[in-house]
Amino acid sequence: MKVTVVGAGNVGATCADVLATREIANEIVLVDIKEGIAEGKALDIWQKAPIIGYDSRTIGVTNDYSRTADSDVVVITSGLPRKPGMSRDDLISVNAGIVKSVTEQVVKYSPNAIIIVVSNPLDVMTYQAHLTSGMDRMKVFGMAGILDTARYRAFLAEALNVSPKDIQAVLMGGHGDTMVPLPRYTTVGGIPVTELIEKDKLDAIVQRTAVGGGELVKLMGTSAWYAPGAAAAQMVEAIVRDQRRVFPVCVELKGEYGIDGVYLGAPVILGKNGIERIIELQLNDEEKALLETSRGHVKEVMDALDKMGQAQPASA
Ligand SMILES: NC(=O)c1ccc[n+]([C@@H]2O[C@H](COP(=O)([O-])OP(=O)(O)OC[C@H]3O[C@@H](n4cnc5c(N)ncnc54)[C@H](O)[C@@H]3O)[C@@H](O)[C@H]2O)c1
Numbered sequence: 172m173k174v175t176v177v178g179a180g181n182v183g184a185t186c187a188d189v190l191a192t193r194e195i196a197n198e199i200v201l202v203d204i205k206e207g208i209a210e211g212k213a214l215d216i217w218q219k220a221p222i223i224g225y226d227s228r229t230i231g232v233t234n235d236y237s238r239t240a241d242s243d244v245v246v247i248t249s250g251l252p253r254k255p256g257m258s259r260d261d262l263i264s265v266n267a268g269i270v271k272s273v274t275e276q277v278v279k280y281s282p283n284a285i286i287i288v289v290s291n292p293l294d295v296m297t298y299q300a301h302l303t304s305g306m307d308r309m310k311v312f313g314m315a316g317i318l319d320t321a322r323y324r325a326f327l328a329e330a331l332n333v334s335p336k337d338i339q340a341v342l343m344g345g346h347g348d349t350m351v352p353l354p355r356y357t358t359v360g361g362i363p364v365t366e367l368i369e370k371d372k373l374d375a376i377v378q379r380t381a382v383g384g385g386e387l388v389k390l391m392g393t394s395a396w397y398a399p400g401a402a403a404a405q406m407v408e409a410i411v412r413d414q415r416r417v418f419p420v421c422v423e424l425k426g427e428y429g430i431d432g433v434y435l436g437a438p439v440i441l442g443k444n445g446i447e448r449i450i451e452l453q454l455n456d457e458e459k460a461l462l463e464t465s466r467g468h469v470k471e472v473m474d475a476l477d478k479m480g481q482a483q484p485a486s487a
Pocket residue numbers: 177178179180181182183202203204205208248249250251252253262266269272273288289290291292293314315318346393394395396399
């Protein structure tokens with residue numbers, strides 16, 4: 172299997188490193204626009220192979236998409252990260268252009284690849300890549316839900332003093348402060364989380380999760396990369412190993428949840444064809460209202476992209 176990661180910055184390089192270290196793909200191509208950066212990081216990851224013990228090949232290229240040809244999966248991480256005081260939406264004008272031009276190159280050389288978008292603002296960059304690619308929505312989707320649920324699961328594991336492995340959770344909506352964690356669908360070793368933690372503590376964890384990206388931006392002056400890179404690699408693994416994992420993924424909803432034409436996180440089954448199925452949960456009134464708020468926010472940012480004239484299909 173061949174996997175390309177575009178953007179050899181913090182998230183892209185971490186993703187490539189996890190893909191190689193866990194031998195998720197035998198050929199990994201790292202691409203960046205900055206001369207030498209992808210080549211250097213790919214070489215560094217390859218030189219770690221004899222120490223850790225893996226044989227995935229990692230190569231790096233500067234803007235040479237011919238080397239990405241016939242990739243099975245492409246992860247797009249290229250674009251600016253936010254700085255303290257910024258929202259993800261503030262990145263839209265710069266990142267839309269980057270995601271558009273990268274997607275054009277990706278599709279030209281790997282027309283059958285499944286595309287995973289990571290660049291922010293995530294839901295709207297997924298819209299940008301999907302439109303530019305002209306591909307089926309089940310083959311162009313975004314990574315955010317695995318990261319957001321991982322934060323939620325990590326906070327819960329800490330509060331309950333249990334293994335994060337035993338916490339199962341799902342979360343919906345946009346990748347922003349209006350994301351919708353679903354405590355009703357959260358279990359700890361099969362036990363509903365609501366039986367193990369007081370409501371005020373759970374509410375505080377939900378709140379901390381919603382602003383989890385911002386917490387890290389404040390601490391580091393740029394956004395996170397270890398968990399995001401690993402989350403994107405986990406999606407690649409589900410696809411290349413046809414695992415049929417159930418993850419929250421950002422996809423264009425077309426009637427699911429009564430929503431049409433908006434890109435939002437929802438639980439899906441991920442396998443060799445990309446999204447194999449979008450799962451429709453039964454939401455209660457409160458959850459529906461939260462999802463509607465999130466939908467409204469993402470739609471506003473999609474409209475802003477439309478106004479910029481960026482969201483055009485590749486052929487337009
Ligand atoms: N979806 C998520 O959950 C999530 C999580 C973390 C970060 N992100 C987003 O991922 C993006 C990358 O974050 P990062 O921390 O890796 O940033 P970074 O600055 O470390 O890396 C970005 C890389 O993209 C490269 N790049 C820019 N334009 C390019 C182009 N046209 N072609 C190829 N490469 C190009 C840059 O040279 C740089 O190396 C940001 O937009 C960030 O907000 C999303």
